[in-house]
Amino acid sequence: MEGTTACPTTVSRPRLSPLPYIYLRNLPYNRSSDLQQRLVERQIRLRREREAKISQQNVSDSPATSEYGRSVEDASNDLLLLVEHTPTYTNGRRNRGAHAIGDEEVSRLKKLGATYVESLRGGEITFHGPGQLVAYPILDLKPIQLNVRCFVSYLEKAIIATCAELNVKAVTTENTGVWINDQKKIAAIGVHVQRYITSHGLALNCNTNLDYFKEIVACGLVGKETTSLSRELSDSSIDVQKVIPIFLKGFGATFNREIVPLSEVNPELEKTIQEYVEHGDMVAL
Secondary structure: OOOOOOOOOOOOOOOOOOEEEEEEEEEEEHHHHHHHHHHHHHHHHHHHHHHHHHHHHOOOOOOOOHHHHHHHHHHHEEEOEEEOOOOEEEOOOOOOOOHOOHHHHHHHHHHHOOEEOOOOOOOOOOEEOOOOOEEEEEHHHHHHHHHHHHHHHHHHHHHHHHHHHHHOOOOOOOOOOOEEOOOOOEEEEEEEEOEEEEEEEEEEEEEOOOOHHHHHHHHHHHEEEEHHHHHHHHHOOOOOOHHHHHHHHHHHHOOOEEEEEEEOOHHHHHHHHHHHHHOOOOOOO
């Protein structure tokens, strides 16, 4: 799916089915990772079932089995997870093996009141915690015909649009993520793709405690700062819940999707996810 062609400004496919979202607060990182993996496996399973059904029907001219019809149906199980994590340092796939941090450093980070997790996402070490809007799109890239590079670019565009609505000018640089300038980073991006299904995603600092970032070389970028919307605006009232509707607007415009609450389109799945968050048990999705 990789290529060198420039990415379109927005997803150019005809508008697909609405994209549901759910907001989960104070969610431990490990639990969110497990939830994402279960949702990815659900996507893959449902896509296989649809493909098998289409193959059995063998009716290529039916609207339900046309290329666009299949695309709409494939996209119908997409989901946008919005999360606020408990304090956690996460390390990406780039910091494995010889580049892994030692037990002594892990112990030091834990003494700061945070957990430490090795993540499936790309990139290096970063921090997640209260006051940070984390978005995990569980999307099938096939219907929207995106390669991974363009998917990451669209995540950056959605963040920049969010910042612009709040009168914060943000940009991209040669380094992944979104920046205020080439020294101050306001949002990190690290994704994972399994059989065209995305997981992990982005973290936008709203009113995050930035002291946690001072304890690490965030994303392996020496000499760079981490900032937040509240710091850039000198406004302590900025928080995740205020930013969510603005972010959803920017994400929907960039990905050409109507964003709706999960409870409106799939209340059963919404209930299952909430039960998992509260009790740690997950029934079959």
